[in-house]
Amino acid sequence: MLFAFICDTYFQKKVSSVLVNGDIPNHKIVTITANEFLETGELPKGISGVIAERATWQKSFSMFRYFGLLPLLEQQTLAFVASTQDVEFKGRGAMKGKEFIIPNSINAEEASTQLTRLLELPPPAFTHHKSKAIA
Numbered sequence: 001m002l003f004a005f006i007c008d009t010y011f012q013k014k015v016s017s018v019l020v021n022g023d024i025p026n027h028k029i030v031t032i033t034a035n036e037f038l039e040t041g042e043l044p045k046g047i048s049g050v051i052a053e054r055a056t057w058q059k060s061f062s063m064f065r066y067f068g069l070l071p072l073l074e075q076q077t078l079a080f081v082a083s084t085q086d087v088e089f090k091g092r093g094a095m096k097g098k099e100f101i102i103p104n105s106i107n108a109e110e111a112s113t114q115l116t117r118l119l120e121l122p123p124p125a126f127t128h129h130k131s132k133a134i135a
Helices: 017-021 034-040 054-066 070-074 108-120
Strands: 002-006 028-032 049-053 077-082 100-103
Touching (some): 002 054, 017 028, 017 108, 049 054, 054 077, 077 108, 100 108
Parallel strands (some): 002 049, 077 100
16 A cells, blocks of 8 residues: 655654655555645545654644645545654644554554554544635
8 A cells, every 4th residue: 555654854864764765564655745745736646545744744734724735635544653642733633632643663564554554544534624815
């Protein structure tokens, strides 16, 4: 299965290299930065889910919302890479405690198991309202 991993270059050194390099049995991961996602406005074709690195999500959430990209992310199963399970994500307050969190230090075998579990989850029914432009 193919996953899109949204992680800025600066934060790639803080997560497991198996996620960045995509060296996971039975799964392939394509890494894109938040800027690449903002520039293209689309995710890679044929993905089964989206994984976002915590700091990249926190930094880029407002831009994703402003440019209307959140619905693209939320049509897919969405997981986060974080150092702890007890994290607050921008725009995800209603999902607190229900987010799928993958640990930063995951190895290839654990990653394969986690990604398989992630595929079994339905995409969350979570929508963001578009910001209203002030004239």
